[in-house]
Amino acid sequence: MGRYILRRLLQLIPVFIGTTFIIYSLVWAIPGNPFAGMCGPRGCPPAFIEQMTQEYNLDKPLPVQYVLYLGQLFSGNFGQTFNGIEVSTLIQNAYPVTLKLATIALVFEAVIGIAAGILTALRGKGFVDNLVLAATLFLIAVPVFVSGFIIQVVFGVQLEWIQPSVGSDPTIGQLIAPGLVLGSLSMAYIARLTRTAMFENKRADYIRTATAKGLKPRRVVSVHMLRNSLIPVITFIGTDFGALMGGAIVTEGVFNIHGIGGLVFDAIKTQEGVTVTGVVTLLVVVYLLMNLLVDILYAALDPRIRYD
Amino acid sequence: MSATDDSTGGSPESRLLEVEDLHVEFRTREATANVLNGVGYHVDAGETLAVLGESGSGKSVTAQTVMGILDTPPGFVTKGAIRYRGEELLSATEDRRRGLRGENMAMIFQDALSALNPVYTVGFQIAEQFRFRRGMSRKDAMAKAGEMLDMVKIPNAKQRVKEFPHQFSGGMRQRAMIAMSLALDPDLLIADEPTTALDVTVQAQIMDLLDELRRERGMGLILITHDLGVVAEVADRIAVMYAGRVVEESDAESLYKRPAHPYTEGLMESIPRLDQKGEHLASIKGLPPNLANIPEGCPFHPRCHRATDECRRKVPELLELRPGRYSACHFAEELISSE
Numbered sequence: 001m002g003r004y005i006l007r008r009l010l011q012l013i014p015v016f017i018g019t020t021f022i023i024y025s026l027v028w029a030i031p032g033n034p035f036a037g038m039c040g041p042r043g044c045p046p047a048f049i050e051q052m053t054q055e056y057n058l059d060k061p062l063p064v065q066y067v068l069y070l071g072q073l074f075s076g077n078f079g080q081t082f083n084g085i086e087v088s089t090l091i092q093n094a095y096p097v098t099l100k101l102a103t104i105a106l107v108f109e110a111v112i113g114i115a116a117g118i119l120t121a122l123r124g125k126g127f128v129d130n131l132v133l134a135a136t137l138f139l140i141a142v143p144v145f146v147s148g149f150i151i152q153v154v155f156g157v158q159l160e161w162i163q164p165s166v167g168s169d170p171t172i173g174q175l176i177a178p179g180l181v182l183g184s185l186s187m188a189y190i191a192r193l194t195r196t197a198m199f200e201n202k203r204a205d206y207i208r209t210a211t212a213k214g215l216k217p218r219r220v221v222s223v224h225m226l227r228n229s230l231i232p233v234i235t236f237i238g239t240d241f242g243a244l245m246g247g248a249i250v251t252e253g254v255f256n257i258h259g260i261g262g263l264v265f266d267a268i269k270t271q272e273g274v275t276v277t278g279v280v281t282l283l284v285v286v287y288l289l290m291n292l293l294v295d296i297l298y299a300a301l302d303p304r305i306r307y308d
Numbered sequence: 309m310s311a312t313d314d315s316t317g318g319s320p321e322s323r324l325l326e327v328e329d330l331h332v333e334f335r336t337r338e339a340t341a342n343v344l345n346g347v348g349y350h351v352d353a354g355e356t357l358a359v360l361g362e363s364g365s366g367k368s369v370t371a372q373t374v375m376g377i378l379d380t381p382p383g384f385v386t387k388g389a390i391r392y393r394g395e396e397l398l399s400a401t402e403d404r405r406r407g408l409r410g411e412n413m414a415m416i417f418q419d420a421l422s423a424l425n426p427v428y429t430v431g432f433q434i435a436e437q438f439r440f441r442r443g444m445s446r447k448d449a450m451a452k453a454g455e456m457l458d459m460v461k462i463p464n465a466k467q468r469v470k471e472f473p474h475q476f477s478g479g480m481r482q483r484a485m486i487a488m489s490l491a492l493d494p495d496l497l498i499a500d501e502p503t504t505a506l507d508v509t510v511q512a513q514i515m516d517l518l519d520e521l522r523r524e525r526g527m528g529l530i531l532i533t534h535d536l537g538v539v540a541e542v543a544d545r546i547a548v549m550y551a552g553r554v555v556e557e558s559d560a561e562s563l564y565k566r567p568a569h570p571y572t573e574g575l576m577e578s579i580p581r582l583d584q585k586g587e588h589l590a591s592i593k594g595l596p597p598n599l600a601n602i603p604e605g606c607p608f609h610p611r612c613h614r615a616t617d618e619c620r621r622k623v624p625e626l627l628e629l630r631p632g633r634y635s636a637c638h639f640a641e642e643l644i645s646s647e
Contacts, residue, residue: 205422212489219440228426303429304426
């Protein structure tokens with residue numbers, strides 16, 4: 001198991017370098033001067049451009065720029081935006097919000113999704129199964145901005161159960177409705193994934209063996225069927241959490257949440273290269289770590305993976 | 309069916325297991341397949357009954373029905389009786405039947421790799437029964453599991469309890485499966501093609517092991533197989549099944565000497581023999597019947613070289629020809645007295 005984790009860790013290094021280099025190149029190596037349009041119709045004074053170019057190492061070859069940038073990152077310096085705000089401050093303000101929102105969405109999708117999947121698989125074909133299938137299909141079909149707006153208008157504006165606009169530094173309570181909206185799509189997928197996996201394993205030979213041993217049905221299901229069925233589900237949940245940690249542009253936009261998604265989106269719109277590379281590099285690291293966690297969980301759940 | 313008559317000396321009450329006139333249907337949306345059409349056999353303590361037949365003859369379904377692990381739906385018992393030590397099982401509660409599984413009757417399956425749960429250690433899966441049926445602690449149960457592996461002659465048993473099924477070889481896996489089935493000391497063991505997935509030398513070892521364990525423990529053993537060669541040495545009696553019925557039942561020796569049913573004859577001729585090198589291997593012509601549409605009369609008649617008009621009209625009953633020898637063929641008497 002130790003060697004397995006070590007190997008997975010080593011695999012992260014080339015992936016990290018590859019992805020961040022591509023991001024860095026895309027943001028900085030695009031043709032044209034990034035400062036050209038910054039100072040209004042008359043353009044920036046040449047002295048300013050020269051100073052900025054030097055400050056951001058833009059006069060050096062791309063690989064050198066990239067290495068210098070990485071060095072800076074590892075010493076904890078995310079750099080400043082063009083108007084002098086520390087990128088690390090922006091991240092510090094936005095990330096806790098995203099973390100809260102992602103966790104709420106994750107808990108919601110995992111608990112309800114898995115429960116619905118197990119319920120349908122155990123009941124077999126019938127009313128509950130059809131209900132869950134139809135409901136999940138509905139969730140998959142409706143885009144988040146539609147369901148988000150509907151929930152905002154109905155529960156926020158008309159019924160006034162929730163706050164339609166969240167604002168900065170939100171509480172957990174304020175994020176529950178947005179979390180539900182954000183998690184609804186994955187919840188539908190998890191429900192279906194669990195259902196399919198359970199159905200497959202229900203007829204497995206080792207389930208028959210467990211029954212033939214005279215174990216109680218509850219134990220057959222919860223120990224023998226569930227663990228095998230949850231392996232693909234855990235993988236999905238892990239990667240989905242990685243994605244959720246990257247921010248949710250649409251949900252954040254609808255509910256006016258100042259999370260990481262909105263931060264990146266605004267930075268891309270205003271061509272704030274430092275913010276984009278800084279935040280996205282962080283997101284890459286988070287995503288890679290989440291995937292590492294999934295791999296480890298996967299190996300813990302399925303011994304056949306561990307010994308490969 | 310007459311197969312349940314007294315044929316080996318024990319009275320019906322002393323019978324370990326008795327299956328009588330068992331009918332099972334598999335219902336799907338398209339059709340209803342008559343998988344079992346009046347199966348009857350019995351096993352006494354300490355004896356080995358081999359149940360022989362092609363795939364689809366109902367051997368495994370009978371066993372699963374006995375164990376109470378038939379998938380319902382699609383399988384439904386429509387008629388018949390299963391008695392364990394005289395106790396009727398088909399009308400027993402599910403709790404009672406679950407109580408019997410493992411404790412009184414156990415089953416091992418053809419493919420031990422898929423029959424063992426891949427994500428738990430072999431020891432865990434054996435120990436589970438001690439923990440949840442005997443209330444043992446985790447540690448004691450694991451120690452017992454080690455003893456069980458030792459009993460089925462798995463070398464280094466103490467270490468191997470911690471290993472997973474995929475780390476075992478095919479033969480070792482089947483041994484582990486046997487250890488698991490015998491954990492609670494059942495007095496009936498059903499082995500459903502236990503050696504089919506193994507290579508020949510390992511097959512013989514597993515058969516020897518089963519035979520030895522049966523003798524030591526005085527268990528009744530039902531050995532399901534399609535391979536006449538496998539059962540030759542270990543079976544006391546043989547029941548041959550075709551299209552969900554027993555078509556011949558006999559002590560092993562007499563059956564090998566002179567089969568009393570054309571189907572058994574066919575099975576025996578299709579065993580490859582060294583002294584007939586170079587000749588075509590005989591096989592039974594045709595295919596097993598479609599169970600949703602079993603032919604009228606004797607179900608074997610379309611494939612039988614003796615078939616007459618009578619066979620096409622009338623289902624032959626399983627009749628006792630000699631003490632302990634039964635056959636369901638209109639020509640049984642002819643077959644048995646021919647030289």
